[in-house]
Amino acid sequence: MNxxxxxxxxxxxxxxxxxxxxxxxxxxxxxxxxxxxxxxxxKLIIAYFIYxxxxxxxxGIWLVWFVRSHQxxxxxxxxxxxxxxxxxxxxKRKRKExxxxxxxxxxxxxxxxxxxxxxxxxxxxxxxxxxxxxxxxTTYAVYQHAVYGRCALMFNPNEKVLNAMKPYxxxxxxxxxxxxxx
Numbered sequence: 001m002n003x004x005x006x007x008x009x010x011x012x013x014x015x016x017x018x019x020x021x022x023x024x025x026x027x028x029x030x031x032x033x034x035x036x037x038x039x040x041x042x043k044l045i046i047a048y049f050i051y052x053x054x055x056x057x058x059x060g061i062w063l064v065w066f067v068r069s070h071q072x073x074x075x076x077x078x079x080x081x082x083x084x085x086x087x088x089x090x091x092k093r094k095r096k097e098x099x100x101x102x103x104x105x106x107x108x109x110x111x112x113x114x115x116x117x118x119x120x121x122x123x124x125x126x127x128x129x130x131x132x133x134x135x136x137x138t139t140y141a142v143y144q145h146a147v148y149g150r151c152a153l154m155f156n157p158n159e160k161v162l163n164a165m166k167p168y169x170x171x172x173x174x175x176x177x178x179x180x181x182x
Contacts, residue, residue, distance in 0.1 A: 008158050009076050011072075012073040022064075037050060069091040073090055082104055082168040083100055086153065106141050106142065106143045110139070112136050122150055124148045131156075138154050166178060
């Protein structure tokens with residue numbers, strides 16, 4: 001049997017929440033040191049507040065860089081034989097394995113816009129998608145977990161990853177996804 005190893009790297013898009021957090025931090029980085037400088041100009045407060053303001057400004061610049069770099073998230077999908085391994089890469093420095101899924105356990109493979117998906121309830125959803133869950137390109141792999149029950153993996157596989165999954169998927173799924181039958 002041939003060894004199968006396919007991988008795909010996708011970058012997560014920044015959301016409105018990420019932008020709001022970034023803007024709020026920038027505003028704080030500007031306002032807090034200015035407040036300390038304004039207090040230092042008062043005759044009642046000591047001039048040490050200027051030193052504190054400079055320290056807070058440098059710390060704030062570092063904080064802006066840190067938050068912005070941690071908003072750079074990528075997902076890696078690896079198909080190794082019959083196992084799909086999903087990892088999250090944060091700021092190109094930290095890798096965290098989200099899950100390993102035996103592809104044979106997948107009961108449904110659905111696109112995000114299918115009405116059948118709206119009827120299902122999941123005990124746990126693993127989000128490894130590029131876009132939000134409303135996106136039509138997001139694929140849901142529905143499977144039965146031994147501990148949690150019915151779970152779903154939200155991800156954006158390309159054709160190579162899907163074709164690597166194909167030999168291990170159930171016949172009904174292959175007919176529906178690859179041949180538009182059923």
